[in-house]
Amino acid sequence: MAQSILLVEDEPWLGELYKKVLHSNGYQVTWCQDVYAAMDCIDDAPPQLIILDLLLPWANGIGLLQGLVSHYDLARIPVIVYSNAVPQDVDQVALRHYGVREVLNKATVTPKQLVSFVKKVLEHEPPKPAH
Secondary structure (H helix, E strand, O other): OOOEEEEEOOOHHHHHHHHHHHHHOOOEEEEEOOHHHHHHHHHHOOOOEEEEOOOOOOOOHHHHHHHHHOOOOOOOOOEEEEEOOOOOOOOOOHHHHHOEEEEEEOOOOOHHHHHHHHHHHHHOOOOOOOO
């Protein structure tokens, strides 16, 4: 069974591109364009990995991270932050508390490199217990 990824990206062309690239590498991808849709998707079927843009409409990705960490079962989902804007005041080490395994810059990381990071994170995660 394919590993499930939740992609949270508001730019339509990037969302389509990442979804296609990840799917072609064997992943089951659900794509959401905002935090509220992402929370609904997580409630319906928690993914094995979240790829999260931080600058999103209506609510930012930091809010989603804070929501995840407040739930024991969801706090264990690994996250790759993939954004053009990681605020200067956000300590990347502190993001580990929120399940963030990698912080990547969209402007410099290619889709192929993103797939490599996804593989790396998923290979180092212990299996999740069945629900």
